[in-house]
Amino acid sequence: MGTVRAAAHVFVDDLDAPVLGDDDAHHLSRVLRLRAGEVVTASDGAGRWRACAFADGPVLEVAGEVVVEPVASPAIAVGFALTKGERPEWTVQKLTELGVDRILPLAAARSVVRLEGDRAAAQHRRWEKVAREAAMQSRRVWLPVVEPIAPVAGVLGGASVAISEAGGEPPSLSYPTVLVGPEGGWSDEELAAADAWNTPRVGLGALVLRAETAAIAVAALLCGLRSGTVRANTANG
Numbered sequence: 001m002g003t004v005r006a007a008a009h010v011f012v013d014d015l016d017a018p019v020l021g022d023d024d025a026h027h028l029s030r031v032l033r034l035r036a037g038e039v040v041t042a043s044d045g046a047g048r049w050r051a052c053a054f055a056d057g058p059v060l061e062v063a064g065e066v067v068v069e070p071v072a073s074p075a076i077a078v079g080f081a082l083t084k085g086e087r088p089e090w091t092v093q094k095l096t097e098l099g100v101d102r103i104l105p106l107a108a109a110r111s112v113v114r115l116e117g118d119r120a121a122a123q124h125r126r127w128e129k130v131a132r133e134a135a136m137q138s139r140r141v142w143l144p145v146v147e148p149i150a151p152v153a154g155v156l157g158g159a160s161v162a163i164s165e166a167g168g169e170p171p172s173l174s175y176p177t178v179l180v181g182p183e184g185g186w187s188d189e190e191l192a193a194a195d196a197w198n199t200p201r202v203g204l205g206a207l208v209l210r211a212e213t214a215a216i217a218v219a220a221l222l223c224g225l226r227s228g229t230v231r232a233n234t235a236n237g
Contacts, residue, residue, distance in 0.1 A: 004051055005066075006074075007034050009139045011132060015050050018042045018060040024136075039063070041122040045143035046072060069141050072101070076222045079179035080231040081156055081214040082113040091212045092127045096134035096144050099223040100215070103131065105149045106179060109187035115149055124148050136181030152190050155179060157197045162213055168201030171221040172232065178202050178222065180215045 008028055012018040028034050033052045042060060042069065043049035051064030078100050080091050088105060095103050107125070108115070115123050127146045135143050162168070162175035163186065171178065181190070202217070204217050224230030 004041060005039065006051065006139075007040045008032055009043065009136050010060075011045050011136065011143065012042045012060070013044070015042060015044055015048055015066055016062070018050075018052055018062065020058060020060060021024050022141070025058045027089050028054060034058075043141040045141070047142050051140045051198075068189055070098070071142060073172040074102075074160070074173055074176040074225060076100040076219070076226060077102035077104055077177040078215050078219045078222075079106045079152075079177070080182065081106045081108035081152075081182035081211055082111045082115065082149070083182070083211050084112050087212045088123075089127065089130050091215050092130050093134045094216050095142070095219050096131045096140070097138045098219045099138075099140070099227075100219050101142070101144055103127070103146045104145065104155055104176075104177075104179070106155065106181075107151050108182045109152070109190055110182045110184035114183070118148050124153075147176060152179065152186075153193050156193055158197055161197075162200040163194050164200045164202060164204060164218060165201040166212070168203035170201050170233070171218055171225070173222065173225050175200055175202065176222060176226075178218045180211060180218060 010020065010024045034049045036055050038054045040054050040060060042050050042052050047069045050062065050065055050066045052060040055061050082088055082105060092103055092126055098148055131144050131146050158177060160175055161177045164178055164180045204214055209217060221230060225232060
């Protein structure tokens with residue numbers, strides 16, 4: 001966000017009258033212990049942000065003009081098969097911090113975890129909260145979209161979609177959506193569906209990675225390629 005140095009970053013509904021939610025107010029005043037006058041940047045989550053001053057209350061007072069940051073292109077999406085415990089939550093957090101635009105939790109055939117109905121809806125809400133908090137920490141002004149849990153077949157078919165598979169080509173912005181399977185690998189049916197769509201394969205090297213590690217690795221490479229911090233190898237041979 002330019003050269004603005006801020007003590008914290010929050011999301012608000014209205015940049016002209018920024019109001020802190022209860023959780024954010026507690027975080028700024030009780031956890032970060034901000035003092036009156038310290039700079040806090042506020043964003044609407046859709047690319048617009050402005051500098052504010054923290055004040056007793058706690059409230060935010062407008063202190064700068066609204067700045068609009070264009071959306072990064074191409075949009076990067078990473079799908080990951082559900083894993084056990086808190087790993088999916090950690091994965092959502094790190095994908096957000098790296099700059100992924102869409103996060104796609106996948107119900108793969110060999111996923112150990114099965115979430116349906118109310119449990120799936122509750123987990124989705126939790127992931128959205130985790131993504132929002134991670135976006136605040138990493139000072140993002142575009143909130144990522146966390147999609148509801150979907151079967152792999154429901155995500156295949158897009159022109160920009162690839163799946164992670166040993167022996168595939170290196171990650172490329174030609175395929176900015178990459179799906180990462182479970183630790184047991186894709187099922188024969190999922191691979192057949194990918195073949196039916198002529199889905200490219202993306203490889204992440206010779207080592208076998210945990211599912212969440214693979215998702216983070218592909219996100220880091222794609223976001224690095226987009227920002228220019230990683231350069232594609234265009235050499236022949």
